[in-house]
Amino acid sequence: MTPSAEPVHRKLGMTDDEYETVVGILDRPPMPAELAMYSVMWSEHCSYKSSRSHLSRFPTEAPWVVVGPGENAGVVDIGDGLLAALRIESHNHPSFVEPYQGAATGVGGILRDVFTMGARPIALWDQIRFGPLDQPKNRYLFKGVVGGIAGYGNAVGVPTVGGEVEFDDCYTGNPLVNVMCLGLLRREQLVLGTAGDPGSIAVLLGKATGRDGIGGASVLASASFDEESQEKRPSVQVGDPFEEKKLIEACLELYEKGLVVGVQDLGAAGLSCATSEPAGRAGVGMDVDLDAVHTRETGMTAPELLMSESQERMMAFVSPANVNEVLAIANKWEIESAVVGQVKAGASLDIRYNGELVASMPAASLADDAPLYDRPSTRPDWLDSLWSADVAIDIEDNAETLRTLLSDPGVGSSAWVHEQYDHMLFLNTVIGPGSDASLLRIKGTDKALSVSTDGNGRLCYLDPRQGTARLVYEAALNVAVTGAQPMAVVDNLNFGNPEKPEVMWQFKESVEGMSEACEALGIPVVGGNVSFYNETDGIDIHPTPIVGLLGLADPAPTDPPRLGKARVGMEIWEIGPESTDNLAGSVVQRILDETLTGRPTEPSDVDARIVVEAAVRLAHEAPVLHDISDGGVAVSMAEICIASGVGADINSSNPFSEDPHRFLAVMERGTNPSVPEGFSRLIGTVGGEAISINGDALPLSEALEAWSNAIPSAMAG
Amino acid sequence: MRAAVVVFPGTNCEQDVVYALQSLGGEAELVWHRETDLSEFDGVVLPGGFAHGDYLRTGAIARFSPIMAEVQRMASVGRPVLGICNGFQILCEAGLLPGALIANRDLSFICRPVEVEVVDNNTILTRGSTVGDRIVIPLNSYEGNWVDASGTGRVALRYTDNPNGSQQGAAAVTNERGNIAGVMPHPERAIEAVLGSADGQVLLNSFLDSLVAA
Numbered sequence: 001m002t003p004s005a006e007p008v009h010r011k012l013g014m015t016d017d018e019y020e021t022v023v024g025i026l027d028r029p030p031m032p033a034e035l036a037m038y039s040v041m042w043s044e045h046c047s048y049k050s051s052r053s054h055l056s057r058f059p060t061e062a063p064w065v066v067v068g069p070g071e072n073a074g075v076v077d078i079g080d081g082l083l084a085a086l087r088i089e090s091h092n093h094p095s096f097v098e099p100y101q102g103a104a105t106g107v108g109g110i111l112r113d114v115f116t117m118g119a120r121p122i123a124l125w126d127q128i129r130f131g132p133l134d135q136p137k138n139r140y141l142f143k144g145v146v147g148g149i150a151g152y153g154n155a156v157g158v159p160t161v162g163g164e165v166e167f168d169d170c171y172t173g174n175p176l177v178n179v180m181c182l183g184l185l186r187r188e189q190l191v192l193g194t195a196g197d198p199g200s201i202a203v204l205l206g207k208a209t210g211r212d213g214i215g216g217a218s219v220l221a222s223a224s225f226d227e228e229s230q231e232k233r234p235s236v237q238v239g240d241p242f243e244e245k246k247l248i249e250a251c252l253e254l255y256e257k258g259l260v261v262g263v264q265d266l267g268a269a270g271l272s273c274a275t276s277e278p279a280g281r282a283g284v285g286m287d288v289d290l291d292a293v294h295t296r297e298t299g300m301t302a303p304e305l306l307m308s309e310s311q312e313r314m315m316a317f318v319s320p321a322n323v324n325e326v327l328a329i330a331n332k333w334e335i336e337s338a339v340v341g342q343v344k345a346g347a348s349l350d351i352r353y354n355g356e357l358v359a360s361m362p363a364a365s366l367a368d369d370a371p372l373y374d375r376p377s378t379r380p381d382w383l384d385s386l387w388s389a390d391v392a393i394d395i396e397d398n399a400e401t402l403r404t405l406l407s408d409p410g411v412g413s414s415a416w417v418h419e420q421y422d423h424m425l426f427l428n429t430v431i432g433p434g435s436d437a438s439l440l441r442i443k444g445t446d447k448a449l450s451v452s453t454d455g456n457g458r459l460c461y462l463d464p465r466q467g468t469a470r471l472v473y474e475a476a477l478n479v480a481v482t483g484a485q486p487m488a489v490v491d492n493l494n495f496g497n498p499e500k501p502e503v504m505w506q507f508k509e510s511v512e513g514m515s516e517a518c519e520a521l522g523i524p525v526v527g528g529n530v531s532f533y534n535e536t537d538g539i540d541i542h543p544t545p546i547v548g549l550l551g552l553a554d555p556a557p558t559d560p561p562r563l564g565k566a567r568v569g570m571e572i573w574e575i576g577p578e579s580t581d582n583l584a585g586s587v588v589q590r591i592l593d594e595t596l597t598g599r600p601t602e603p604s605d606v607d608a609r610i611v612v613e614a615a616v617r618l619a620h621e622a623p624v625l626h627d628i629s630d631g632g633v634a635v636s637m638a639e640i641c642i643a644s645g646v647g648a649d650i651n652s653s654n655p656f657s658e659d660p661h662r663f664l665a666v667m668e669r670g671t672n673p674s675v676p677e678g679f680s681r682l683i684g685t686v687g688g689e690a691i692s693i694n695g696d697a698l699p700l701s702e703a704l705e706a707w708s709n710a711i712p713s714a715m716a717g
Numbered sequence: 718m719r720a721a722v723v724v725f726p727g728t729n730c731e732q733d734v735v736y737a738l739q740s741l742g743g744e745a746e747l748v749w750h751r752e753t754d755l756s757e758f759d760g761v762v763l764p765g766g767f768a769h770g771d772y773l774r775t776g777a778i779a780r781f782s783p784i785m786a787e788v789q790r791m792a793s794v795g796r797p798v799l800g801i802c803n804g805f806q807i808l809c810e811a812g813l814l815p816g817a818l819i820a821n822r823d824l825s826f827i828c829r830p831v832e833v834e835v836v837d838n839n840t841i842l843t844r845g846s847t848v849g850d851r852i853v854i855p856l857n858s859y860e861g862n863w864v865d866a867s868g869t870g871r872v873a874l875r876y877t878d879n880p881n882g883s884q885q886g887a888a889a890v891t892n893e894r895g896n897i898a899g900v901m902p903h904p905e906r907a908i909e910a911v912l913g914s915a916d917g918q919v920l921l922n923s924f925l926d927s928l929v930a931a
Contacts, residue, residue: 150826154857155767157729242727242770334726420826422857424906427733441911443736559911 008032012039018371025365033351033358036303037366040269041276044532047370050498051530054511058525059518064487065526072116072193072265073183074526076488078552080445083190085119085183088453088490088548090531094236095177099144103128103177104152104239105213108311110181111158112265115248116314118191118255119183122426123440124153125453126163126179127492127546128417131172133409133714138167141175143715148239149179150420155241156248160421161429162438164453165711167410168590171457173536178492180453180548184442189255195278195286195343196261196317202275202286202341203323205330206247206313208296209271213237213309243312243335250333251314259322259329266313272306272366274315275341276349280364288341290353302351302358317343377508378501386462391584391598398655399696401592402638403706405631405656408591412710430560436478436627439553439560448556452478452549455494457542459585459600464506465513466602467585468545470660472517473608475549478627480612481663483560483619484551486521489514491528491547496540498532506543514545520605521612523549557620563643565623566666568687572650573673574633575618575680576611576662577604579654587630588656607661614675615663622673624666632656633683634693636664638703641691647700649692650684718928719744720797721758723788723804725768725779726750730801730905734764737905741918743925750782759928760797760841761788763804765857765903775803775818775860776810785811797841797927798897802858805890805899814890814899816865818858822882826859830914831902833874833888840873840891841927842898845919851877852916854907856888861901863887873898896927 009019012035022030022038030038044050060068066083067075073087091106107124114121126149131138153160158181195202213236254260262282264274271293279286290305300308318326323339330337349363362369395401405411418433430448431439437452452475459467476486491514496503518525534541553560583589584598618625624644628636634655641648665673666686673680690697720738724731724747731747738745745762748755755761768779779785785807792798792813800808808814821827835843835850846852863870863883874889881901889900904917 154826154828154859155727155770157727157766240770242767242772245729245767246726415829419829422826422828424828424855424857424903424912425729425733427736427906427909427912430911 009035009039012036013043014039018042021371025369026361031358033302033306034361036307037272037359040272040307041366042370046269046273048530049371050373050375050532051507052372053374054508057511057515059515060524060526062524065524066190069525069527072113074488074490075117075190076526078447079554081187082442083185083187084449084550085114085117085185086180086490086548086550087113087527088178088180088492088546089113089529090492090494091177092174092494092531092534095145096141096175098236099141100148100151101236101238103145103148105237105311106177106179107149107152108239108244109267110179111156111244112267112314114181114183115251116193116263116265117183118189119185120252121158121181121183122428123182123438124158124160124179125451125548126160127453127455129166129168129171129176129544131169132167135172136717138172139715139717145175145177146417146420152239152241154422156245157425159423159425159429161423161440162433162451164455165410165414165417166455168457168542170541173539174534174541176494176544178546180490182449182451191255191260191263193264193278193281194262195282195284198284198343198345199320200261200317200343201320201323201339203316203318203326204293204313204338204340205250205316206335207240207243207310208294208336209305209308209310210296211300211304211308214304214307237309237311239311246333246335247312247314250330250335253329254316254326259326260316260318262317264315266315268309270306270308276363276366278317279343279349280367285344285346285348285363286341287344288351290351292338292340294336294338302353375498375504376501377504379505380502386597387599389597391582391589393583393588393593395656397696398634398693399698401656402634402691402693402698403702404591405587405635406638406703406706407710409711409714411587411631411635412707416711431482431562435563437482439482441556446555448484448553450479450482450484450551450553453546455544455546457544458590458596460510460545461542461596462585462598462600464509464543467600468510468513469517470603471545471547472514473603473660474627474629475547476521476608476612477615477661477663479549479551480615481561481619481625481627482553483557483616484553485616486523486549486551486612488524488526488550489518489547490526491545492531493528494531494534494541494544494546497535503540510543510545520608561619561622561625563624563626563640566640566644566646566686568646569669570623570666570686571669571682572648572684572686573665573667573680574662574683575614575665575673575675577607577679579657579659579662581654581657582659583656586656586658601659603660610676610679611661611663618665618673622665622667626664628662628664629658632658633664638691640664640666641700642704642707646686647688647690648684648686649688651694652683655693718759719746719757720928721746721748721755721761723748723750723761723763723784725782727768727770728764728766730765730903734762734801734905737908737921738925740908741921741925748784750784753783753787755787755791761791763800763807765802765804768803768807776807779807780811789813792897795894795896797924799842799924800899801903802901805901806860808897808899813897814892815867815870816863816890818860819862819864820860821862827861827880828857829855831856831880832877833902834877836875837871837873840895840898841924842889842900842920843873843923845923845926852919853914854902854904854917856880856902858901863890874900
């Protein structure tokens with residue numbers, strides 16, 4: 001057999017045209033290290049080359065935005081001299097290849113994005129999606145991913161206070177593992193990813209560089225999967241939460257003492273990114289000496305050093321006078337450090353190894369000159385037939401249907417997941433996992449931050465634009481029922497292969513829907529991530545955008561609504577517009593009908609604003625507020641009954657409808673929720689030993705059993 | 718009266734313990750594990766976390782940290798020494814408490830509130846409580862399953878529904894003298910009703926009172 005004649009740039013995932021662009025920039029063929037750097041920096045994962053032109057659609061401005069998209073994390077002003085930093089990321093492909101480490105390093109990466117900004121990470125949320133648990137492989141992936149999140153998050157000492165779990169056939173070959181992080185900082189501690197002025201010293205902090213994760217961004221995250229994907233295991237990084245914990249504390253001490261002019265974390269594209277991006281942003285050049293990089297393997301080549309995605313590393317830019325103090329602080333926290341470069345005037349990034357110049361290019365070209373594609377998009381021809389399908393479902397017994405729903409791993413209790421996560425550290429968690437949104441108090445103030453993360457691949461498959469808009473409205477309502485006003489959004493756009501026009505259309509529609517909903521609520525998108533190529537053996541996942549929405553409760557309710565506060569005799573109100581009998585995309589359709597058809601009910605920007613305002617106000621008086629989503633009024637009521645240990649008797653014309661903009665309010669008898677006409681209906685009372693829906697009663701003990709065992713019994717196989 | 722709260726690399730509950738002790742009117746200060754003098758303090762807390770990463774056995778490396786000689790000295794002269802979660806594991810590794818903490822019975826990390834019953838109130842952790850009192854405090858551990866082949870450990874708190882397989886259902890253990898205590902659930906996470914429970918107050922108040930009385 002003759003060796004493959006495939007050119008090196010193609011093996012690195014670069015097209016011939018992209019290669020020619022590099023030759024044009026350099027005015028010569030690239031050296032190996034240069035080619036390596038361009039290949040990772042221009043990968044889909046790092047350059048957003050298929051999505052960038054569409055992402056500019058997002059509304060990104062508001063008076064409270066301090067840092068918008070483009071930096072390592074978005075930052076908003078929450079008053080009292082405090083800022084909140086937030087970011088969301090995906091680790092989908094690594095988690096399929098190696099679930100524990102893939103998920104673990106996803107946590108590590110998102111933490112670095114946030115503490116790079118000068119913030120202490122205070123909480124994590126994980127959004128994870130798998131194929132059905134009746135398949136052993138899916139159980140293995142689910143268990144490994146949850147284990148990895150727990151293993152890293154618990155040990156690094158940042159609580160995982162919420163998230164989502166969804167199961168659907170479309171994720172069998174391509175699970176989704178997204179993670180969001182929130183950080184808190186004092187305004188004066190804000191740090192940006194800039195290299196600073198000429199003369200600044202580049203100090204590489206943290207773990208030694210090895211050969212792990214080489215090409216993670218370009219090889220793993222930017223290509224589709226097939227049967228041979230397991231061979232990509234060496235491209236998965238390995239996490240070390242102990243090193244990260246020390247790195248966090250060391251960096252926070254550097255910020256507190258004002259010792260750095262800029263910081264960039266080393267994630268995807270490693271040193272290639274951590275040198276070129278800060279220099280490019282600052283409009284300066286840099287000399288870098290790879291011999292100074294501390295390594296844990298010998299004989300690494302320059303391309304390997306520049307592409308490695310070894311974890312738990314940070315690049316700090318420091319004025320020469322402060323270098324010794326920075327190294328001393330690193331030493332105190334028992335992390336390694338090395339002076340690896342110096343910023344200089346001009347634009348040239350010059351990298352030397354073994355005394356030779358191995359790369360010399362305009363620093364900004366790696367980020368700014370990345371290709372930009374306007375890929376063709378076509379409305380899928382399958383939509384019309386889906387939309388015209390009859391979605392009526394015959395529900396004979398409301399109680400049995402409720403039991404069936406509660407027994408489903410995607411609907412039942414998530415305790416199996418969240419009891420493996422430390423969700424209480426830092427003593428801020430007023431409302432933790434298992435509710436609509438998390439509520440975290442801010443010590444020293446009377447405020448609290450609320451976060452909800454929401455995705456729904458089925459809705460977005462049937463209608464990418466309106467489905468995505470509904471996610472934003474649902475997340476907004478989720479934070480509102482804790483008493484928080486929606487403030488900012490980060491998004492993680494998980495889609496299939498963008499080279500397919502139908503996928504590109506789904507993507508564009510989704511971006512449009514998110515933009516419209518954010519505009520309707522007056523909230524900006526402050527950051528996000530795009531994950532394309534979620535395709536295995538030619539089959540794309542449902543379009544699965546995830547919305548992470550931050551709200552501010554100012555002041556926070558002194559005794560916020562909780563699911564467990566319903567008491568005998570209280571009255572149950574359904575707040576929001578009247579629902580319809582449209583079950584398109586609902587969990588009832590998935591579980592009872594095993595179909596995915598119809599056109600979901602469209603959201604209304606007017607209704608969305610009315611219910612958010614009502615919920616924020618009622619959060620200061622109602623014992624229980626609960627969003628109506630998966631499983632409709634029936635499941636929402638059951639969750640309240642289970643948490644409160646008491647039954648309820650309700651009447652509802654569409655108990656399983658998931659139509660938007662609705663929530664349940666459990667109020668003291670005789671209290672009127674005082675919302676605009678047509679937005680409230682008294683549907684029942686709390687009491688008894690059963691959940692009774694239109695006269696069909698499911699004993700509370702049986703509801704509890706179905707709900708509690710949903711995941712454990714599925715995991716038992 | 719001041720308590721030292723020891724910080725090992727990888728410790729993560731230190732700020733919570735300081736916050737809780739101060740909220741209850743106590744004085745508490747962080748002390749780095751390389752320090753060697755605790756003579757300015759009246760007692761010491763080893764908080765939860767993953768000291769030195771706990772990649773070996775939990776607490777196996779922390780027991781060799783420089784501060785531990787001083788913790789040993791404090792313990793030997795009868796000063797209050799409290800280990801919470803990882804701190805409990807370190808006290809066992811250091812031989813200050815009998816037994817060891819192994820993986821939970823179901824080999825799964827457990828983070829949730831659990832109910833415990835006071836079975837011995839003659840310790841620095843429980844002196845303010847009454848035998849038979851039942852309180853709810855959050856558990857947060859993977860290696861929370863206490864085993865004691867020597868049979869010499871005194872159980873101070875017992876789980877009412879043993880979640881991790883701990884011998885005698887032990888949630889907290891003390892030495893013969895009652896001045897060293899290890900507790901697996903986190904009392905500092907249960908000092909305010911808004912966070913779910915204020916039942917941990919009685920335990921931390923007992924510790925603070927012990928600083929004066931010892």
